[in-house]
Amino acid sequence: MNQSVPPIPRIPHILVLMGGPDAEREVSLMSGREIAAALRESDRFEVREAVIDRPDAGELRAIIGEADAVFPALHGRWGEGGPLQALLEELAVPYVGSRPKPAALAMNKLATKTMLAPHRVRTPRARLLEPGAPCDLEPPIVLKPVDDGSSVDLRFCHTREAIDAGRAELHPRRHSLLAEEMITGREITLGIVLDELLPLIEIQPKTTFYDYAAKYTRDDTTYVVSPELPEEVIRECRHGAETAYRQLGCRDVARVDFLLDERGPWFLEINTMPGFTTHSLVPMAARAHGRPMPDLCAALVENALKRGVSPGGPQRLPAATFV
Numbered sequence: 001m002n003q004s005v006p007p008i009p010r011i012p013h014i015l016v017l018m019g020g021p022d023a024e025r026e027v028s029l030m031s032g033r034e035i036a037a038a039l040r041e042s043d044r045f046e047v048r049e050a051v052i053d054r055p056d057a058g059e060l061r062a063i064i065g066e067a068d069a070v071f072p073a074l075h076g077r078w079g080e081g082g083p084l085q086a087l088l089e090e091l092a093v094p095y096v097g098s099r100p101k102p103a104a105l106a107m108n109k110l111a112t113k114t115m116l117a118p119h120r121v122r123t124p125r126a127r128l129l130e131p132g133a134p135c136d137l138e139p140p141i142v143l144k145p146v147d148d149g150s151s152v153d154l155r156f157c158h159t160r161e162a163i164d165a166g167r168a169e170l171h172p173r174r175h176s177l178l179a180e181e182m183i184t185g186r187e188i189t190l191g192i193v194l195d196e197l198l199p200l201i202e203i204q205p206k207t208t209f210y211d212y213a214a215k216y217t218r219d220d221t222t223y224v225v226s227p228e229l230p231e232e233v234i235r236e237c238r239h240g241a242e243t244a245y246r247q248l249g250c251r252d253v254a255r256v257d258f259l260l261d262e263r264g265p266w267f268l269e270i271n272t273m274p275g276f277t278t279h280s281l282v283p284m285a286a287r288a289h290g291r292p293m294p295d296l297c298a299a300l301v302e303n304a305l306k307r308g309v310s311p312g313g314p315q316r317l318p319a320a321t322f323v
Contacts, residue, residue: 012045014301015067019051020084022076023152031276032073034283035297038276039071042294045301054078060087069094069304071297073276077147080273081107082317089314094304098272100315102249106272107147109178111318115247116267121240123267124181124259131171135163140182143167145174149271156182185261188227190241191274191282192254193296194303197238198285202227223281225288229260237265244270252300255282 016039018032019025032049039047050063064070070093074080080097082104088095098106105111113123127137128146135141143155143166153174155166163179170177187205191198204222241256244267255274258265274282276297286296 012068012301012305013066014039014045014047015064015070016047016049017052017063017070017072017074017079017084018049019053020074020076020079021054022074022078022080023148024075024079027275027277028074028076028079030278031075031280034278034293035071035073035276038293038297039301042298044298055087057087057090061091064091064093067093069096069301071096071301071304072273075149075271075273075275077107080149080271081147086314086317089310092309094308096300096304097252098248098250098254099310100317102251103272104317105248106244106250106254106270109144109146109180109269112244112248112270116240116244119243119247121243121267122236122264124183126178126180129167129177129179131167131175135167135179137179137181139163142180142182143170144178144180145170146176146178149269183259183261183266185259185266188229188237188258188260188265189281190237190256190258191285192241192245192250192256193282193286193291194252194299197241198282198289199226200229200234200237201225201281201285202229203281221279223284225285233260233265240265240267241270252303253282 016032016036018028020028036047036049039045052063055063070088072079072084072095074084078084080103082100085103086100089100110126110128113126116123125137127135129135139160140158141163143157145153153170157163157166187203189201189203202224206220237258244256245254250272255271257268259268274280276283283293283296
């Protein structure tokens, strides 16, 4: 009697995208390589990598090929902030990370603040600055892009003269800037993976502040997992992180950054595709929580495969997000 042999299950093919046109391209390349290595180490997938610039839908379709899901390890306005996610939805490809609208809202720091205002999440006072418009916040303030990360083009301004100089330098390449009340305190971050809050991490840079070099190239930054903090502070950080994640509609993975002074924690921003480099905080917190990098990346990919194509069809970006 002949017995049929069951077919061997096909190993899912995963494409890790990296690069992009944003200021954080080099960080993306580091993240993408680490993610691809971790997925290979998990031994659950066929893994391919692709470095992209800013492909259109047709070019991206050719790059994706027969991949079953995409892990877009891009950081910045185009790669993390909605446009790439919109392309992936147009192509009906499962992918890791937030959908276009939450990604765009999270990338825009002022839009995020506006959404959190009714929900008892303490954030520094802020104003959007267009060229020529007055700044009605008194120094000291922080000038920053309204829609970028990794401390790119960040300026600390303690005087009116410093504000004017910072704006003169930044406005030619950053039409819209965010002027934000300067908070001096301890730097705290909290990661979220698959709706689960990870342990808090306190960042103790040796530099004046946690700048690009301290985040990605220097080895003298100290990271304290589950720092000694009052229970009230921990609860407030967790409330702020979870509220931002849910109110914006994020999914899969995020990192929320706070500054802590004598008044409590101040929400700064939420990142919908945080770094996955050797220095990055979400993998660090996940590892401390019992989920090493191969398991972390594999869980995110398996969740995307299980979810499949986002229900309801492609999602439009909010029209007023990019200013």
